[in-house]
Amino acid sequence: MLSATDRELILATQAGLPLVPDPWGELGQRLGLPADEILARFQRMQQAGVIRRVAAVPDHYRLGYRFNGMTVWNVADEHIRELGQATGQLPFVSHCYRRPRHLPYWPYNLFAMVHGTSRNEVETKAQQIRELLGTACGEHTILYSSAILKKTGLRLRRT
Structure with missing residues (x-):
């Protein structure tokens, strides 16, 4: 259960x-708390699993990255953990997941999202993933985004 202060x-x-040099201090002023308490509350909520993380989420479209490709890979099960972790650590992969196959229609079990300023850039990044996966990877393809979806996390309502 959230405390009233954590909910606020x-x-x-x-x-x-807040996009200011000291966001913790700015929040503290708004809520009447010291900046170190604001930060400590965020850390406690993260440790408790109330929030997953505090991170920057850039608008990649405004930065010029208008081509988005979900690369999907058929990776040998005995190598999926190791190669999935390696793929997820590539600097151009924004997120990477293991997913179940749905044979015979869907043989892919590793998904890695990449963004680029052109289709060619996405394909070049996919080729780098292909080289990393090596002989442990069978077929693969790239699924390009066709629409921009609003992305937001959980939103609380004021009561």
Whole structure:
């Protein structure tokens, strides 16, 4: 259960942290708390699993990355953990997941999202993943985004 103060902190930040040099101090002023307490509350909520992380989420479209490809791979099961972790650590992979196959229609079990300023850039990055996966990978393809979806996390309502 969230304390009233933690709930207010989530409400104050669910649209983003203040874009100022000291966001913890700014939040503290708004809520009447010291900056170190704001930070400690975020850390406790993260440790308790209430929030997953505090991170920057850039708008990649505004940065010029308008081509988005979900690369999907058929990776040998005995190598999926090791190669999935290696793929997820590539600097151009924004997220990477293991997913179940749905044979005979869907043989892919590793998904890795890449963004680029052109289709060619996405394909070049996919080729780098292909080289990393080596002989442990069978077939693969790239699924390109066709629409921009609004991405937001959980939103609390004021009561």
